[in-house]
Amino acid sequence: MIKKVSNFVPSHKNHGRHQPNPVQQPAPKTPQKNPVAPDRLQALIDKATALDTSKSPVMTTSRYTASRQNLRIIPMGGVEEVGENLTVFEYGDDLIIVDMGLAFPDETMPGIDYIIPDTKWLEENKRRIRGVIITHGHLDHIGAIPYILPKLGDPPIYTMPLTAGFIKKRLEEFGLLGRSRINVVSKDDVLALGNFKVRFFRLNHNIPDSVGLSILTPVGQIVYATDWKFDHTPVGDLPTEFDKISKYGAEGVMLLMSDSTNATEPGYCVSEKELSTTIDRIFQDTKGRIIFTCFSTLVSRIQQVFDAAAKTNRKIIVTGRSMVNTIEIAISLGYLKVQPKIVIKSEQAKKYPDNQIVVLTTGSQGEEVSGLARMARGEHKTVKIKKGDTVVVSASVIPGNERSVAVVLSNLTRLGANVIYNKILDIHTSGHAHQEELKLMISLIKPKYFMPIHGEHYMIAAHAKLANDLGIPDERIFTLENGQVLEISSAGTARAIEDPKVSGGYVFIDGLGIGDVGEVVIRDRQVMAKDGMFVVIMTLDRRSGKLVNQPDIISRGFIYMKGNDDLIREVKHEVRKLVESKGKEKLEPNWAYLRNVIRDEIGEYLYQKTERRPMILPVVIEV
Ligand SMILES: [Zn+2]
Numbered sequence: 001m002i003k004k005v006s007n008f009v010p011s012h013k014n015h016g017r018h019q020p021n022p023v024q025q026p027a028p029k030t031p032q033k034n035p036v037a038p039d040r041l042q043a044l045i046d047k048a049t050a051l052d053t054s055k056s057p058v059m060t061t062s063r064y065t066a067s068r069q070n071l072r073i074i075p076m077g078g079v080e081e082v083g084e085n086l087t088v089f090e091y092g093d094d095l096i097i098v099d100m101g102l103a104f105p106d107e108t109m110p111g112i113d114y115i116i117p118d119t120k121w122l123e124e125n126k127r128r129i130r131g132v133i134i135t136h137g138h139l140d141h142i143g144a145i146p147y148i149l150p151k152l153g154d155p156p157i158y159t160m161p162l163t164a165g166f167i168k169k170r171l172e173e174f175g176l177l178g179r180s181r182i183n184v185v186s187k188d189d190v191l192a193l194g195n196f197k198v199r200f201f202r203l204n205h206n207i208p209d210s211v212g213l214s215i216l217t218p219v220g221q222i223v224y225a226t227d228w229k230f231d232h233t234p235v236g237d238l239p240t241e242f243d244k245i246s247k248y249g250a251e252g253v254m255l256l257m258s259d260s261t262n263a264t265e266p267g268y269c270v271s272e273k274e275l276s277t278t279i280d281r282i283f284q285d286t287k288g289r290i291i292f293t294c295f296s297t298l299v300s301r302i303q304q305v306f307d308a309a310a311k312t313n314r315k316i317i318v319t320g321r322s323m324v325n326t327i328e329i330a331i332s333l334g335y336l337k338v339q340p341k342i343v344i345k346s347e348q349a350k351k352y353p354d355n356q357i358v359v360l361t362t363g364s365q366g367e368e369v370s371g372l373a374r375m376a377r378g379e380h381k382t383v384k385i386k387k388g389d390t391v392v393v394s395a396s397v398i399p400g401n402e403r404s405v406a407v408v409l410s411n412l413t414r415l416g417a418n419v420i421y422n423k424i425l426d427i428h429t430s431g432h433a434h435q436e437e438l439k440l441m442i443s444l445i446k447p448k449y450f451m452p453i454h455g456e457h458y459m460i461a462a463h464a465k466l467a468n469d470l471g472i473p474d475e476r477i478f479t480l481e482n483g484q485v486l487e488i489s490s491a492g493t494a495r496a497i498e499d500p501k502v503s504g505g506y507v508f509i510d511g512l513g514i515g516d517v518g519e520v521v522i523r524d525r526q527v528m529a530k531d532g533m534f535v536v537i538m539t540l541d542r543r544s545g546k547l548v549n550q551p552d553i554i555s556r557g558f559i560y561m562k563g564n565d566d567l568i569r570e571v572k573h574e575v576r577k578l579v580e581s582k583g584k585e586k587l588e589p590n591w592a593y594l595r596n597v598i599r600d601e602i603g604e605y606l607y608q609k610t611e612r613r614p615m616i617l618p619v620v621i622e623v
């Protein structure tokens, strides 16, 4: 049974954890007109994507011990960086997970594709996981699913239709489709997952189907506001459900968790509608071809491009795998309104004058393999940049990508294109609430406790200050670290547990390898990237431990060997000296020891001569 031990528990009839069907319909008293017509969508989903919409079986009966009569909230990622959002809620024997995202690496992590939170603790507790709720389809919320879900025994996922479409595509790419149940919910459903009940409310963002969560727990209601902004005139989406937000607020909220990404930005976000005006104007004023690039998950932006193209009588060529995927999913689920025959194949482009063509592609972050980067290198199969083209980049640069973006844009300019970028014309409105919106959310929810989430520490701190300005005392505001635990007791007292953390680590993903790249490998790559590497090859006699011939030296990215004959000769001499002296110290040759000596001594020697520290790789060949 759920114990209603606090005033903060809204009185919900039918508090059933043992319902065979975890998705409960809302009480008939509050009939909601459903503007996205879930039935139609549901049918579309069934037909077009064959998603698994069947409901899951009986949720496990919960047992919780006396020591577990506190609610524990654990942000495993996303409170020390932008990205890798994953939050765990624990009560009694039950765990639910909200979001499973990845983060992008910065320039200190050469060769790393993604970062995901360390989920060892979840793996150890996987039998207690009742479900995974995904708030929206961006990669920092769904990207880690294929890496983490299999390790957790493929628990069921609950999410809105469009998000389900993106997740399904991602799982398919990893060959994991069909392992986890993807349950499609509608925003008025109530999920019962063990000790938790979850309600949804629509938020605006820059992708449709973003939902916030009202999580009813035995200690009270928690409101989880994922990435969001208030947009009264969104594009391809409906406005925020203010009615639900204020209703939940009136019921009493123990804790609000809310997006901090733009907590340092004053005022309000620009509405997506206003942005449409800017895009329309660019489309009208541009004489030649337009090459438009944005994140492939920005469904609203893609809608704006389709609309502007229709208004200015342009045809659209879509290129880039992830862009094609997004458009296919969004069209099949009815989230993108597309005019008939507006999309053409690139071979058909010749039939139209340049001012009737838009190329929609990926690459707003300068990614090497993206459509835009290929065009900038003149390597794109079908699109050759020429004088008169206008490239529109509708995205802010993610820190760390500045250099690659600059290279792509410069090359496009060299090829004759006119580049319209964020800084010149504000073409990218953020999907994240600014200060006045953040304040309004806090005022509507009126939480007892507040936890800013999603952001670098300075953003989180700025959000905490806003809450404090609104009258929430500091001791009721919790800024946690990844893996730290916030505990709320049945009496309604909250405290952040200093030690131990559940986890705070990161897992690095390199290609398709998961976590096989550790801190050591990253450090090696940093060293090699900075000062190159220096290989010392020694052919040694197995018994005597003596050099059979001259040591060989290979170096990459360190010095130009030809111009440095003297240095190389000296190093060889040093190696010879070291082998001879150290060889005598041991009765039997100890190669590991010798390699360490060579690494240290030659490293030091090179530093003295060149003030650089290349990576030294001593190689011993026994003969
Ligand atoms: Zn987002």
Ligand SMILES: [Zn+2]
Residues within 6 Å of the ligand: 083, 085, 138, 140, 141, 227, 454
């Ligand atoms: Zn996000």
